[in-house]
Amino acid sequence: MGAPNLDTRLTEYVPGRIWLKKYSVHYAGADFFARTTFIRLNDGRVLVHSPCPIDDALVEQLQNIGPVAHVVAPGSYHYFYVSAWQDAYPEATTWICPGVERKLPGLRFDWLLGDRSPQVWEGQIDQVLVRGTRFIVEVAFFHRASQTLVLTDLVENIGDGSPGGSDWLLRFWWKAVFRMWNRPKPAPEYQMGWSDKAAARASLERILAWDIERVVLAHGDCIEADAKARLREAWATPLAG
Numbered sequence: 345m346g347a348p349n350l351d352t353r354l355t356e357y358v359p360g361r362i363w364l365k366k367y368s369v370h371y372a373g374a375d376f377f378a379r380t381t382f383i384r385l386n387d388g389r390v391l392v393h394s395p396c397p398i399d400d401a402l403v404e405q406l407q408n409i410g411p412v413a414h415v416v417a418p419g420s421y422h423y424f425y426v427s428a429w430q431d432a433y434p435e436a437t438t439w440i441c442p443g444v445e446r447k448l449p450g451l452r453f454d455w456l457l458g459d460r461s462p463q464v465w466e467g468q469i470d471q472v473l474v475r476g477t478r479f480i481v482e483v484a485f486f487h488r489a490s491q492t493l494v495l496t497d498l499v500e501n502i503g504d505g506s507p508g509g510s511d512w513l514l515r516f517w518w519k520a521v522f523r524m525w526n527r528p529k530p531a532p533e534y535q536m537g538w539s540d541k542a543a544a545r546a547s548l549e550r551i552l553a554w555d556i557e558r559v560v561l562a563h564g565d566c567i568e569a570d571a572k573a574r575l576r577e578a579w580a581t582p583l584a585g
């Protein structure tokens with residue numbers, strides 16, 4: 345069972361630069377959705393961030409955007425469809441967030457992501473490996489030209505207006521337990537344990553130093569107004585560490 349009425353079309357988000365696609369997710373008994381981000385680099389090649397299920401229609405649509413050259417599993421919960429993309433694009437380079445190699449030992453990958461951008465997107469996309477977390481890890485990406493921060497689970501923004509946000513179990517957990525319904529916050533796996541708040545704060549402050557105009561999230565509605573203020577609010581707990 346997937347999220348009802350979910351618009352899963354590939355949509356151009358930043359003209360000529362960034363495309364987004366939603367897909368249904370069933371996790372911990374709840375239905376919601378996740379979002380894949382496609383970034384066209386200056387050389388025309390495409391980076392797939394947090395890969396979604398792939399099918400022939402999507403491959404065909406991507407042909408109009410550019411060759412898929414990079415498959416990125418940016419977080420410790422965002423690697424599920426990497427091998428399907430590797431099968432479709434055998435020449436693509438696979439980049440994973442540290443920890444994914446332990447969660448999925450058989451996964452083929454080329455490089456671990458860290459704080460330094462690799463040469464292939466240096467100067468175009470900045471990145472921070474967020475430290476000081478106990479249960480979940482991710483690498484945050486910042487696309488300079490469009491001033492777009494791309495996150496997986498560091499902020500979730502699910503509420504009344506979110507497509508697929510009507511699942512009762514999700515609503516219960518988000519409202520009653522984590523108090524993050526209609527209020528952007530880190531995923532529960534972050535909220536359940538910051539192992540080193542000072543380290544987390546240092547990572548988050550590095551992200552906040554970027555000139556962020558908008559935030560693309562894996563779960564919930566993207567943030568397009570007052571982005572930095574919303575981020576500071578969402579991260580109030582670790583930032584106070």
Ligand SMILES: [Fe+2]
Nearest residue numbers: 421496497562
């Ligand atoms: Fe996630």
